[in-house]
Amino acid sequence: MKHSISIKLALAFILTAVLTAVLLTVAFVSTNTTSFEQYVFDQQFYTKLSLVEEFYAANKSWVGVEQVLETSMGGNMYGGQGQGRGQGGRYNQTTQPTASNPQMPMMNAGGRQFALADASGKVIVGIPDLYEQGQQLSAEELATGISIQFDGQAVGTLFAQRRNIIYTQAEQLFLDRSKTNLLIAMLITIFIAALAGVLLSRSLTRPVIEMTAAAQNLAAGDLSQKVEVRSNDELGELSRAFNQMSAEIEQSDRQRKRMTADIAHDLRTPLTVIGGYIESMRDGDLEPTQERLAMLYAEITRLNHMVADLRLLSQSDAGVLLLNLQPVEPGPLLEKVRQLFELRARDKNIGMTVEIEENLPPISGDELRLVQVMENLVSNAIRHTPEGGKIRLSAKAVRTNSNKEKHCVLFTVRDNGEGIPDNEIPYVFDQFHRVDKSRHADENQSGLGLAIVKAIVQGHGGRVWVESTLGEGSAFNFCIPIAGNSLDSRQVNG
Numbered sequence: 273m274k275h276s277i278s279i280k281l282a283l284a285f286i287l288t289a290v291l292t293a294v295l296l297t298v299a300f301v302s303t304n305t306t307s308f309e310q311y312v313f314d315q316q317f318y319t320k321l322s323l324v325e326e327f328y329a330a331n332k333s334w335v336g337v338e339q340v341l342e343t344s345m346g347g348n349m350y351g352g353q354g355q356g357r358g359q360g361g362r363y364n365q366t367t368q369p370t371a372s373n374p375q376m377p378m379m380n381a382g383g384r385q386f387a388l389a390d391a392s393g394k395v396i397v398g399i400p401d402l403y404e405q406g407q408q409l410s411a412e413e414l415a416t417g418i419s420i421q422f423d424g425q426a427v428g429t430l431f432a433q434r435r436n437i438i439y440t441q442a443e444q445l446f447l448d449r450s451k452t453n454l455l456i457a458m459l460i461t462i463f464i465a466a467l468a469g470v471l472l473s474r475s476l477t478r479p480v481i482e483m484t485a486a487a488q489n490l491a492a493g494d495l496s497q498k499v500e501v502r503s504n505d506e507l508g509e510l511s512r513a514f515n516q517m518s519a520e521i522e523q524s525d526r527q528r529k530r531m532t533a534d535i536a537h538d539l540r541t542p543l544t545v546i547g548g549y550i551e552s553m554r555d556g557d558l559e560p561t562q563e564r565l566a567m568l569y570a571e572i573t574r575l576n577h578m579v580a581d582l583r584l585l586s587q588s589d590a591g592v593l594l595l596n597l598q599p600v601e602p603g604p605l606l607e608k609v610r611q612l613f614e615l616r617a618r619d620k621n622i623g624m625t626v627e628i629e630e631n632l633p634p635i636s637g638d639e640l641r642l643v644q645v646m647e648n649l650v651s652n653a654i655r656h657t658p659e660g661g662k663i664r665l666s667a668k669a670v671r672t673n674s675n676k677e678k679h680c681v682l683f684t685v686r687d688n689g690e691g692i693p694d695n696e697i698p699y700v701f702d703q704f705h706r707v708d709k710s711r712h713a714d715e716n717q718s719g720l721g722l723a724i725v726k727a728i729v730q731g732h733g734g735r736v737w738v739e740s741t742l743g744e745g746s747a748f749n750f751c752i753p754i755a756g757n758s759l760d761s762r763q764v765n766g
Contacts, residue, residue, distance in 0.1 A: 281476060285469025286462070293458045293465070304450060312443055317418075317432050320386055325420055328427055334388065334396050341386045341397050387431040389414065399433050479507045483514050495522040527702065538578060542571040581720045588727035595641060595731055599634035599755040602667040602681050609646040610665060613654065621659045629668035635681050636755040641728045648721040649685040649748045656746070657689035670751065680734065680751040688745040692738065700738055701726040725750070 320341070327340050387403040388396045393414055398405040409429075417429040439447065479502060486497040497518045501511045546568055552558040587593040606626050617624045646665075653663045663685065670682045692700060701722045729736040729750045740746035 279473075281473035282466075282470045285472065286466045289465030289469065290462050293461045297454050297458045301451060301454060304454075305447065308443075308447060308450075312439065313432075317386075317430075320432075321418055321420070321430050324388065324428075324430055325422070328420065328422055334390060334428065337388060338397050341388060385433045387417075387433070389417070389429045389431070391425075391427050393429070396428070399431070402433055403431060476507070478502070479511055483511065486514065486518070490518060490521070495525055535582070539575065542575050546571050578720070581724055584724060585720065585727055588731060593727065593731045595638040595728075597636050597638055597732075600637045600639050600642060601634050602632045602683070603628045605639065605642060605646070606665045606667055606683075609643060609650060612647065613650050616651075617654055617663065620654060620657075622654060622657055623662045625662070625664050627664060627666040632667060632669055632681060634755045635752045637732050637752055638728075641731075642752070645725050645728050645750065646683070646685070648725050652721060653685050653687040653689065653746075653748075657687045661688050663687045669754070680753045682749060682751045684747055684749045686745065686747040691742040691744055692740040692746055693742055697738060697740060701736065 323340055324337065327337055328334065385399045386397070387399045389403075389409055390396050393409045393411075395403045395405050395407045395409065398407065403409070414429050417431040419426045420428040420430060479499065482499045486499050490497045495518065498515050499511050501508050501515070549558065549564060549568055553560045553564075558564065584593065606628060610624055610626050614624065650663065650665070657663060664687075666684045666686070668682055669680070671679050725748075726736050729752070732752050734750055734752045736748070736750040738746060738748050
C-alpha cells in the first residue's frame with residue numbers, strides 16, 4: 273500500500289508526540305511519587321520531632337516517651353482541656369493518653385518506626401534489628417539522626433526507619449488526582465501534537481506537491497511552469513531552483529526554435545541562389561560562364577563554413593571539442609591577425625594598432641582556433657566601426673582574484689564604433705543573435721561568430737566578456753591561461 277509523504281510525516285509527528293508524552297508522564301509520575309513520599313516522610317518525621325521536643329519540654333525527662341513515638345501523626349496530643357505544661361498539661365507523666373480516651377491518637381499501623389537516644393547516646397526507644405534498646409551509639413551513628421535541643425543543649429537524638437508507605441486517605445486522594453490529571457494532560461498533548469503534525473506535514477509537503485504537478489506539466493510540454501515560493505528555508509530554495517530551471521528550459525526551447533528558424537533562413541538563401549542558377553543553366557537560359565561558376569562555388573564555400581561552424585558549436589555543447597594545445601606566444605599571434613586585416617581596415621580608413629606587454633609568457637592554446645577567435649572579433653569590430661575609426665589589439669598578463677601571481681593573458685579587441693545597447697550585451701554571445709539584424713542579413717552574416725568565440729575560449733579553460741558604451745565603442749575581452757596553468761576562477765582582474 274502506497275502512503276504519501278504527508279501521511280508519513282503526520283504519523284511520524286504523532287508517534288513522536290505519543291512516545292514523548294508517555295515517557296514524560298511515566299517519568300513525572302515516578303518522580304512525583306518519590307518526591308511526594310519524601311515530602312510525607314519529612315512532614316511526619318519533623319512533626320514527630322516537634323512532638324518529642326514538646327514532650328521533653330513538658331516533662332524534663334524521657335520517661336513515658338515510648339507512647340509518643342508509637343502514636344500516629346493525626347491525633348490530638350494534648351492530655352486534657354485546661355491542663356498546663358509540666359502540671360498535668362501536654363505529655364505530663366500522670367496524663368498519658370489511654371485507649372479509652374476519645375482523643376487518644378491511633379497507633380501507627382506501619383510505614384515508619386522511630387528510635388530515640390538520650391543525651392549520652394544510649395538508645396531509649398529502639399527499632400528492632402536496627403537500634404536495640406540500651407545500645408550505646410557511636411558519634412558516627414548519632415550523626416545519622418536529628419539532635420533534640422532544649423535550652424541550648426542536646427538532650428537526645430531522634431532516628432527514623434522508612435518502611436512501606438501507608439498514606440492517609442487525603443494523601444492517597446492527592447496522588448490519585450495527580451495521576452488522573454497527568455493522564456488527561458497526556459491525552460490532550462497527544463491530540464494537540466497530532467493536529468499540529470497533520471497541519472505541519474501538509475504545509476511541508478504542499479510545495480513538493482506543487483512542484484510535482486509543475487514537473488509533470490513541464491514533461492508534458494508546458495514550459496511556462498512556476499511554483500510559489502512560500503518560505504526562505506530549504507523548500508523555498510528548492511522552489512526557487514525549480515523556477516530557475518523552468519525559466520532556463522523555456523529560454524533554451526525558445527533559443528532552439530529561433531536557432532532552427534535562423535539555420536533554415538541562412539541555408540535557404542545560398543541554396544536558392546545555387547538552385548536557381550543551376551536550373552537556368554540546365555534549361556539553357558544562362559550560359560555556365562567562369563564568373564557564374566565562381567559565384568556558385570563561393571556560395572557552396574559559404575555553406576561549408578556554416579556547416580563547419582554549426583559542427584564546432586555542437587561539439588562544444590557536447591564537451592567534445594578537440595583542441596591541439598601547444599605553447600603559443602601572444603605577441604606573434606596578434607601581429608599575424610593584424611596583418612590579415614590590415615588591407616581591409618585600410619580600405620575602410622580604419623587605423624589598427626597592436627599593444628603587447630613586454631615579456632609576456634606563452635599561453636596554452638590551439639593557435640589555429642585562437643586565430644579564428646581573433647578573426648571573428650576583428651572582423652566584427654571593422655564591421656561596426658565607421659570610416660576614420662580606430663581598432664586596438666592588446667595583450668597583457670593578469671591574475672585571477674584567487675591568485676597573487678599572474679595566471680593568464682588578457683586579450684582585448686577595442687573599437688570606437690557604434691557600441692552595443694545595454695539590453696543586448698547579455699545576449700551577444702548567443703547563437704544567431706544579431707544586434708542589428710537587418711545589417712547582418714545584408715552582409716550575409718550567420719550570427720554564429722561570437723558564439724564560436726565563446727565556445728573556443730571556454731574550450732581553452734578561459735573566459736570571454738564584452739564591455740560597451742552605446743555611441744562610444746566596444747571592448748571584447750578574453751583570457752587564456754598561461755602555459756602550465758589552469759584558470760581556477762572565472763573572475764579576472766584586468
